[in-house]
Amino acid sequence: xxxxxxxxxxxxxxxxxxxxxxxxxxxxxxxxxxxxxxxxxxxxxxxxxxxxxxxxxxxxxxxxxxxxxxxxxxxxxxxxxxxxxxxxxxxxxxxxxxxxxxxxxxxxxxxxxxxxxxxxxxxxxxxxxxxxxxxxxxxxxxxxxxxxxxxxxxxxxxxxxxxxxxxxxxxxxxxxxxxxxxxxxxxxxxxxxxxxxxxxxxxxxxxxxxxxxxxxxxxxxxxxxxxxxxxxxxxxxxxxxxxxxxxxxxxxxxxxxxxxxxxxxxxxxxxxxxxxxxxx
Numbered sequence: 001x002x003x004x005x006x007x008x009x010x011x012x013x014x015x016x017x018x019x020x021x022x023x024x025x026x027x028x029x030x031x032x033x034x035x036x037x038x039x040x041x042x043x044x045x046x047x048x049x050x051x052x053x054x055x056x057x058x059x060x061x062x063x064x065x066x067x068x069x070x071x072x073x074x075x076x077x078x079x080x081x082x083x084x085x086x087x088x089x090x091x092x093x094x095x096x097x098x099x100x101x102x103x104x105x106x107x108x109x110x111x112x113x114x115x116x117x118x119x120x121x122x123x124x125x126x127x128x129x130x131x132x133x134x135x136x137x138x139x140x141x142x143x144x145x146x147x148x149x150x151x152x153x154x155x156x157x158x159x160x161x162x163x164x165x166x167x168x169x170x171x172x173x174x175x176x177x178x179x180x181x182x183x184x185x186x187x188x189x190x191x192x193x194x195x196x197x198x199x200x201x202x203x204x205x206x207x208x209x210x211x212x213x214x215x216x217x218x219x220x221x222x223x224x225x226x227x228x229x230x231x232x233x234x235x236x237x238x239x240x241x242x243x244x245x246x247x248x249x250x251x252x253x254x255x256x257x258x259x260x261x262x263x264x265x266x267x268x269x270x271x272x273x274x275x276x277x278x279x280x
Contacts, residue, residue: 001020001034001036004034004036005018005020005036005038008036009038011040015040015041016038016039016040016041017038017039017040017041017044017262017263017264017265018036018037018038018039018262019037019260019261019262020034020035020036020037020260021034021035021258021259021260022034023035023102023103035066035103035258035260037063037066037260037262039262041264044061044262044264045264047061048264048267058263058267059252059271060248060251060252060261060263061261061262061263062244062247062248062251062260062261062262063260063262064087064094064244065087065094065096065105065107066103066247066258066260067243067244067245067246067247067248067251068085068087068094068096068194068243068244068247069085069096069098069103069105069247069257069258070247070250070251070256070257070258071220071243071244071246071247071250072085072096072098072192072218072220072243072247073098073256073257074220074223074246074247074250074254074256075218075219075220075222075223077098077192077218078098078099078100079100079101080100081099081100081186081189081190082097082098082099082100082185082186082187082188082189083097083098083099083188083189083190083191083192084096084097084098084172084176084188084190084191084192085098085191085192085194085218085243086172086191086192086193086194086195086198086207087194087195087198087243087244088111088112088168088193088194088195088196088197088198088203089111089112089195089196089197090111090112090113090196090197091109091111091113092107092108092109092110092111093107093108093110093111093168093195093197094106094107094108095107095108095171095172095175097179097185097188099185099186100186101257102183102185103257103258104179104183104185106171106175106178108168108171108172108175110164110167110168110171111168111195111197112134112196112197114164114167115134115138115160115161115164115197116130116131116134117130118160118163118164119133119134119157119160122156122160123156133153133157134157134161137151137153137154137157137158138157138158138161138200138201139154139157139158139161139200139201139202140158140161140162140165140200140201140202140203140205140206141155141158141159141161141162141202142202142205142206143162161200162206165203165206165207166210169206169207169210169211172207172211173211176188188211188213189213189214190213190214190215190216191207191208191211191213191214191215191216192215192216192217192218193207193215193216193217193218193240194217194218194220194240194241194243195240195241195243196241198217198240199238199240199241204216204217217239217240218239218240218243219236219239219240220239220240220242220243220245220246220247221235221239221242221246223246223250224246224249
């Protein structure tokens with residue numbers, strides 16, 4: 001794997017932090033599938049510095065799509081059928097295929113930031129003001145013969161949101177074709193939504209109509225015990241925003257299907273010294 005890493009990483013191997021996991025191989029084939037994750041060491045160091053500056057000890061640095069996958073599998077999503085988990089974030093969206101134990105991910109550079117940019121351009125206003133408008137009026141226009149909202153601003157924003165979501169839908173379709181043709185995967189039968197930019201009204205309905213499969217929000221808390229002090233109704237409204245958090249937390253509680261660690265060597269050495277401290 002290290003040999004393959006040196007051949008495929010476009011940076012010197014000593015300038016990156018990387019990890020891998022064996023995914024398996026098909027019966028009768030000599031090649032083994034490996035999931036390989038690599039990131040520039042400067043990016044990881046920025047994360048480490050930020051956490052250490054606020055007094056936090058680093059136990060683990062995971063990669064978001066893998067955390068989403070672990071969270072989904074813990075909640076028994078995609079055990080028998082092929083399903084997709086779409087995490088619509090700020091700068092990008094992660095599309096994770098969960099297919100009877102198989103894992104495949106595509107990162108799509110279309111997300112909430114794209115919507116805000118279009119609103120800023122359409123109305124000729126600063127980015128922060130456009131973000132506020134999106135949060136206040138944003139929903140996915142239903143299209144067709146549906147009655148438009150009374151507010152002209154809301155109507156314009158909803159059409160912008162629909163245009164961006166249509167582009168995202170196009171990328172999802174392409175991803176499905178790649179997964180089925182190149183990875184020999186099964187046809188997805190359901191879409192789960194998560195991430196902060198998936199909260200806009202009618203998002204599940206839009207993808208249900210476009211993809212012709214059931215779409216709903218993902219609730220990762222089904223395998224988590226909740227304190228009596230937690231307001232369950234309030235949590236239910238934002239539960240789908242915590243798929244990565246739950247996936248990361250599970251790494252400390254149980255063994256997970258994918259266990260990637262991007263903790264840099266310097267931090268690992270400190271962790272090893274702390275583990276040996278009691279012995280010494």
